[in-house]
Amino acid sequence: MAKSTIRSAPEGGVYELTKKLERYLQRKSQKLTSQRRTLLEKIVEMHKTHFTADDLVLEFINTRPRVSKATIYRSLSVMVQAGILEEHQFGDSYKVYELSEGRPHHDHLICTNCQKIIEFFSEEMEELQDKVAKKHGFHPTHHSQKIFGICQQCWGKGARG
Amino acid sequence: MAKSTIRSAPEGGVYELTKKLERYLQRKSQKLTSQRRTLLEKIVEMHKTHFTADDLVLEFINTRPRVSKATIYRSLSVMVQAGILEEHQFGDSYKVYELSEGRPHHDHLICTNCQKIIEFFSEEMEELQDKVAKKHGFHPTHHSQKIFGICQQCWGKGARG
């Protein structure tokens, strides 16, 4: 909120991400195909903070070169493994993805009226979570914190659940 | 953990819950059918802290009176509306339910090795969540806090991710 970065040349981001994917694939003896490149480009081009597999399927319906549905699903999984994407499951039946891209960890506020997702980060929250986990002898790897409710705009419009 | 209650007569619980369901259904001009009664009984009998729709489908495969899959899904939804059940989506593709039954709100630690779910409650966490929501002009209705990791037992057995 304090600092707003205008991404007028997203290609820089794509380049870094493709490098990262390449390094991951080499480590795994897997291949950097044109589809995987194209997908990653499309993901960056969309510049959506959150997207689904289906968003990508739609993007490729009338586009050349095509990337099939199966490849999209398979590639999303690879990119999650590679640490390029993060996978979330908000209330719904489908998975939601976002670029990790050196972004710090954050959690989500989800408006149940307009489906808007607001990201937040709280150092206090992170510490408290670690504290709770330790108290139960638990070794945390990651967490998912979702707060559902009504956002400011919707509340203003009278949507009070 | 401090107090351990032996439920030797779970029928008491069923009675209360059935009353609660009845009140809800009357308010909505809906009907308390034998299937809805039977389902609620079965849910209490299972005394699982967390169960899925499919768990219930299996329970009714060779049992009289039967309750169909469609009715199970429809009834679970009704019971969530009635405040009798809580619905969760932990990492997997299916939904997980638990009885609310006057239990205080709590969150979950999920062992990614043995799938065990540990419940916890932290007043501090609740307050912090409200604080974060307010900071973003957000009016929270509920939240879902999941911490994934390795539980004490699994860690002891060498499962360190």
Next chain:
DNA sequence: GTTCGTGCAAAAACTTTGCATTATC
């Protein structure tokens, strides 16, 4: 007797898989 719920099977929504073909290393 009206309205709502049930059971069944079919469909829907999202995701995964088998297999022959093609591209990458």
Next chain:
DNA sequence: GATAATGCAAAGTTTTTGCACGAAC
């Protein structure tokens, strides 16, 4: 040239729905 990835369609999972019949109010 060996291995891995792709595209397609088919199948898998979990959940929902349409409709004729039956139960609850």
